[in-house]
Amino acid sequence: MIHELRYVLDHILGRDLAERYFKTFPDDTFLVSFPRSGNTWTRFLIGNLVRPNEAISFLNVERVIPDTSALSNRYLERIPRPRIIKSHQFFDARYKRVIYIVRDPRDVVLSYYNFQRKYGEIDDQYPLEQYLPRFIAGDVPGLIGWGSWGEHVLSWLATRHNSPGFLLLRYEAMLADPVCELGKVAKFLGIETTAEALAAVVERSSADNMRRMEKTQSDKWVVTKGRRKDIPFVGKAKEGGWQSLLPENAIDEIEEAWGPLMKALGYQLTRRPAAPLLPPYIHLQNAYTVPIRQQV
Amino acid sequence: MSVIHRVAYGIKHILELDKPRHHLMVYADDTFVVSFPGSGDTWTVFLIANLLQLKPPVTLPDVERFIPAIDGQTRRFFRAMPRPRVIQHHESFDPQYKNVIYIVRDPRDVVVSAYNSTHEWTGADGGDGFMSFVTEFVTGEKSDIGSWGEHVASWIATRGNAPRFLLLRYEDLVSETVRELDKVARFLGRQATAEHLAEAVKRSSVENKHRLEQAQSAGAKKTTSFPLAKEGGWRTTLPKAAVCEIESAWGPLMSTLGYELSETGAAKCRATEVAELERD
Numbered sequence: 001m002i003h004e005l006r007y008v009l010d011h012i013l014g015r016d017l018a019e020r021y022f023k024t025f026p027d028d029t030f031l032v033s034f035p036r037s038g039n040t041w042t043r044f045l046i047g048n049l050v051r052p053n054e055a056i057s058f059l060n061v062e063r064v065i066p067d068t069s070a071l072s073n074r075y076l077e078r079i080p081r082p083r084i085i086k087s088h089q090f091f092d093a094r095y096k097r098v099i100y101i102v103r104d105p106r107d108v109v110l111s112y113y114n115f116q117r118k119y120g121e122i123d124d125q126y127p128l129e130q131y132l133p134r135f136i137a138g139d140v141p142g143l144i145g146w147g148s149w150g151e152h153v154l155s156w157l158a159t160r161h162n163s164p165g166f167l168l169l170r171y172e173a174m175l176a177d178p179v180c181e182l183g184k185v186a187k188f189l190g191i192e193t194t195a196e197a198l199a200a201v202v203e204r205s206s207a208d209n210m211r212r213m214e215k216t217q218s219d220k221w222v223v224t225k226g227r228r229k230d231i232p233f234v235g236k237a238k239e240g241g242w243q244s245l246l247p248e249n250a251i252d253e254i255e256e257a258w259g260p261l262m263k264a265l266g267y268q269l270t271r272r273p274a275a276p277l278l279p280p281y282i283h284l285q286n287a288y289t290v291p292i293r294q295q296v
Numbered sequence: 297m298s299v300i301h302r303v304a305y306g307i308k309h310i311l312e313l314d315k316p317r318h319h320l321m322v323y324a325d326d327t328f329v330v331s332f333p334g335s336g337d338t339w340t341v342f343l344i345a346n347l348l349q350l351k352p353p354v355t356l357p358d359v360e361r362f363i364p365a366i367d368g369q370t371r372r373f374f375r376a377m378p379r380p381r382v383i384q385h386h387e388s389f390d391p392q393y394k395n396v397i398y399i400v401r402d403p404r405d406v407v408v409s410a411y412n413s414t415h416e417w418t419g420a421d422g423g424d425g426f427m428s429f430v431t432e433f434v435t436g437e438k439s440d441i442g443s444w445g446e447h448v449a450s451w452i453a454t455r456g457n458a459p460r461f462l463l464l465r466y467e468d469l470v471s472e473t474v475r476e477l478d479k480v481a482r483f484l485g486r487q488a489t490a491e492h493l494a495e496a497v498k499r500s501s502v503e504n505k506h507r508l509e510q511a512q513s514a515g516a517k518k519t520t521s522f523p524l525a526k527e528g529g530w531r532t533t534l535p536k537a538a539v540c541e542i543e544s545a546w547g548p549l550m551s552t553l554g555y556e557l558s559e560t561g562a563a564k565c566r567a568t569e570v571a572e573l574e575r576d
Contacts, residue, residue, distance in 0.1 A: 008306035012299065021318050091389050091450045093442030138391055147391030151454040155389045158453030159446040 014074030020089055020145075022073050027082040029189065030095040031065060034152040035088050035142075036111035037103035038171035041237065043086055044205035045182055046099075049191060050084070055204060057213045058221035070222045084189075090147045091155035096165050099185060100156050103171035104267045105149045106242035106254055109135050111235050116142060118231035132250050136257045150258045153265075170265065172239045178202045207237035312372035320366060325380040327395040327484060329363065332447040333386050334409035335401035336466035339500065341384050343469070344397075346496040347477055347488065348382070353499055382484070388442050389450035394460055397483060398451050401466035402555045403444045403542050404530035407433050430538040434545045445546040448553075465553065467527045473497045 010016040031046065033039045040061075047056035047064040056064060062071060066079055068087045076085070087095070113131055116122045121141045122131065134140045138148030146152060160166040167188045174181040179198045186193045203209075211234050218224040224233050242251065252271045255262065259274030308314040329344065331337040345354045345362040360368055364377075366385040374381070401409075411429055436443025442450065455461040462483045469476045474493050481488040488496075530539070543550065543557050551557060 004310060008309050011309070012302045012306050014302075090391055091442075091446070093388055093436060093446055094440050096437070145392060147389075147454070151389070151391050154453040155450050158449040159388075159442065 010072075014077075015072045018068040018071055018073050018076045020068070020092065022068065022076050024094045024096075025081055025083070026096055028095070029082065029084045029097040029099065031084060031086045031099050031101070032089060032095065032156065033101035033103070034108060034149050035146070036108050036115055036235070037101050038174060039086060039088070039101060040234070041205065041207070041210065042099070042101055042169070042174070042185075044210060045178070045201060046084060046185060046189075048201040048204045049182065049186060049193070049198075050189070052197070052201075058217040058224070062222060067223070088146055090152050091159050093159075098156070098160060098165060099167045099169060099188065100160075101169045101171055101174075102153055102265055104239060104242070105258055105262065106246055106251060106267075107239060108149060109250075109254065110242060110245055114231055114235070115233075116140065118228055118233070120228075128250065129247070132253055136253060150261055153261060172267075175237070175239055207234060210234045309371075312375065313370045315367045315369070316371045316374055317367050319371065320374060320383075321371075322392045322394075323379060323381070324394060326393070327380065327382045327397060328393045329382060329384045329397045329399065330393070330451065331386065331399040331401075332406060332441070332444050334406045334413065335399050336469065337384065337386075337399055340399050340464070340466065340469055343473070343477060343496065343500040344382065344480055346499045347481055347486070347493070348484075350492065350495055350499075380484075386441060388447045389454050391454075395483075396451070396455060396460065397462045397464060397480060398455075399464050399466055399469070400448055400553055402527070402530070403546060403550065404534055404539060404555075405527060406444055407538065407542065408530055408533055426535070427537060427541075430541055434541055443545075445549055449549060470527055473500075 007016065031039065031042060033042075043061055043065045044056050047054075047061055051064055054060065054064070063079070065084045065086050066076055068076070068085060068089070076083075079085075089095075109132065112135065113122075113128060117124050117126070119142075131140065135143070136148060136150075138144070138146070138151060147155065156166075157168070161168060167184060169181055169184070179195065179202055182198050182201060183193075183195075186198070211232065214221075214224070214232060214234050218227075218229065218233065227233075246254075248271070255269050255271045255274070259269055259272060260277040263269060263274040264277040305314060309319075329337065329341055331340075341363045342354070342356075342359050345359045348362060349358075354362065363382045363384050364373065366383055366387075368384075374383075407430060410433060411426065415425075415429070432438060434443060434445075436446055441447060451461075452463070456463070462479060464476055464479070474490075474497055477493050477497060478488065481493070539558055547557055
């Protein structure tokens, strides 16, 4: 009941979290991904791209690229248009212009596992072997309203891939060649820029820089305020960590669940061959011209 | 939303008299009957209601209590419903809904049904007004739930192979009603005898429903309109340009669902396939 009263009071004051249902405009651009897929890094990159005179930090990122699951309806309404909005939502038809970031689920699971320990959403000692099947089913706290990795990715790709208002980015390609991938974003946003300017944006948004800022700013950022500090929010910013950290049967389970989709996205399977992703829902064959960096 | 509206909503929310829409407490044993609007869902839901209860016969206002639409009843009502609940809604993919019966219908008929529900149908030469309606239908630009293609693809791509997803074509429901209703019964874990199925089908016949509608329209608060169950009606009513626009947008998806494309649409799809093979 207290929870309900609080919700109602927040709603009346416009303080309730925007989450999925807030007022959208046709000129909004959405930066969407499953959690732990490089979304915050991309926010910094885009923030530094659109505000070249304002170094993006955890202190101002919410003003530049607000987060629907951390901010209120009223806050979002006051952001000057055209807005760029960060979201972890599964397919939402009201998002007409979307930049979607996808990351190898074998890395996502490890990153999300640590993230959920940081936020106390799972017990610190919760075994990875038990976590994994629940992650695959989309049945861990926090994911229940967002769907599994496969559902999330498919819900967007099946509906929007190949449509002009949709830009698909792979986190791994961004790591391999951030300037090139950021160039695609600039073009999508209609921003004229130069290779030098892009390189400067990439430098300002580097993982090292973000880690430095997190150390001094995590008490003030709405997302990390009051959370434990021994597990940092900014992750390793690497790809392929799963190769040494995920047990073989875990890799097996993930590849069994999402093999065709992973293969279509260019993620090499190591444990089993995958059937092609069935057309006609998704045609991804030639989506990637930038090769993924070879595993070291 | 003004402050007064928000306060009014707040009071309703506390009393649980608001419609749940996005605030429904979902249980693991809930089943959702989902469709893009205009896909024959009114009749299908009536059919399922008759499957769930034969005695006393289901009336139209009953349907809204048996299988309520997610924005058709209050949260208090949903909380008090006996479980397992069957609930109707029109949203595109939502991961919270674990048991889903999805009804799909040929978009060339859906567009006619959608147009009928908001405009007066003036025949095949509906003119520019109709064609701009078709374009809007195809892009889904102004829709909160997306276009027909987005709606269907969002569910089939995520859940198409899941055991707790039942895909029904409205066309099959109309032509093979008993067989399809049997699938529904199994999905809902009901043992239905052939007689039971036949009786449910008889009660849900189009004629019967029209009679019910007429008889009840005086007393009922809200009667739902019933689109004519004429499948393939688009062949005579839909302008060629509209057929072409729809098939160009969704040809491959329609073929997968077994909706035969007209000559031009099929040729375009073949061309796309060839182009893709050549690129590979």
